[in-house]
Amino acid sequence: MRTLLVEDDRLLGEGVADGLSQAGFEVEHCMSGELARAALTAAPHALVVLDLGLPGMSGLELLRWLRGQQNPTPVLILTARDTLADKVQGLDLGADDYLVKPFELAELVARARALLRRSEGGSSPLLVHGRLELDTVAHRARFEAREVPLTGREFAILLELLRNTGKIMSRGELEERLYGWGQEIESNAVEVHIHHLRRKFWRGLIRTVRGVGYTIRREDA
Numbered sequence: 001m002r003t004l005l006v007e008d009d010r011l012l013g014e015g016v017a018d019g020l021s022q023a024g025f026e027v028e029h030c031m032s033g034e035l036a037r038a039a040l041t042a043a044p045h046a047l048v049v050l051d052l053g054l055p056g057m058s059g060l061e062l063l064r065w066l067r068g069q070q071n072p073t074p075v076l077i078l079t080a081r082d083t084l085a086d087k088v089q090g091l092d093l094g095a096d097d098y099l100v101k102p103f104e105l106a107e108l109v110a111r112a113r114a115l116l117r118r119s120e121g122g123s124s125p126l127l128v129h130g131r132l133e134l135d136t137v138a139h140r141a142r143f144e145a146r147e148v149p150l151t152g153r154e155f156a157i158l159l160e161l162l163r164n165t166g167k168i169m170s171r172g173e174l175e176e177r178l179y180g181w182g183q184e185i186e187s188n189a190v191e192v193h194i195h196h197l198r199r200k201f202w203r204g205l206i207r208t209v210r211g212v213g214y215t216i217r218r219e220d221a
């Protein structure tokens with residue numbers, strides 16, 4: 001998730017860059033519109049976080065240039081100027097969202113994630129395994145286009161196994177995801193949930209690898 005941050009305030013820029021990095025974004029920080037234009041020309045980015053008030057080339061000018069290049073990269077505007085005119089102009093020029101300074105870092109990260117999800121197609125990312133679909137945001141499962149009710153723990157186990165398709169997950173790893181540290185675990189809890197999942201979907205969905213753990217295999221879809 002290569003992200004271009006354009007912010008001329010060094011302290012604020014470093015804070016935002018740190019926050020985004022900790023949230024898993026790979027951040028390139030530019031302090032001027034001209035440098036940002038060069039960075040955007042040099043390599044594709046998944047997201048641009050753009051301050052409007054920049055020395056030299058302004059944020060709005062950079063945005064106009066970017067859209068003029070038919071570049072569809074999602075843009076999140078940061079602005080100190082809490083005026084309707086700036087926001088409207090930014091959105092008219094093709095920005096996807098905006099935040100008014102001062103803002104909470106957590107909100108910036110949440111909005112950045114939402115923009116990435118939208119640009120990747122759909123606000124509910126689906127994990128698909130053959131006729132099985134798992135909506136990882138709405139926490140719902142469908143099989144052959146029918147809704148299948150799952151308990152929270154069944155959903156968590158299925159999600160973990162699907163995210164690791166092809167890998168073997170030990171019972172201990174699955175228990176950790178389910179219960180976290182220090183919680184009392186019934187000794188056969190994972191087996192029971194897996195038994196229910198097989199009945200709700202199909203028997204070969206989850207393989208037992210004797211003495212090692214469980215796995216979902218792509219070829220079993």
Ligand code: CA
Binds near residue numbers: 007008051053054
């Ligand atoms: Ca600024």
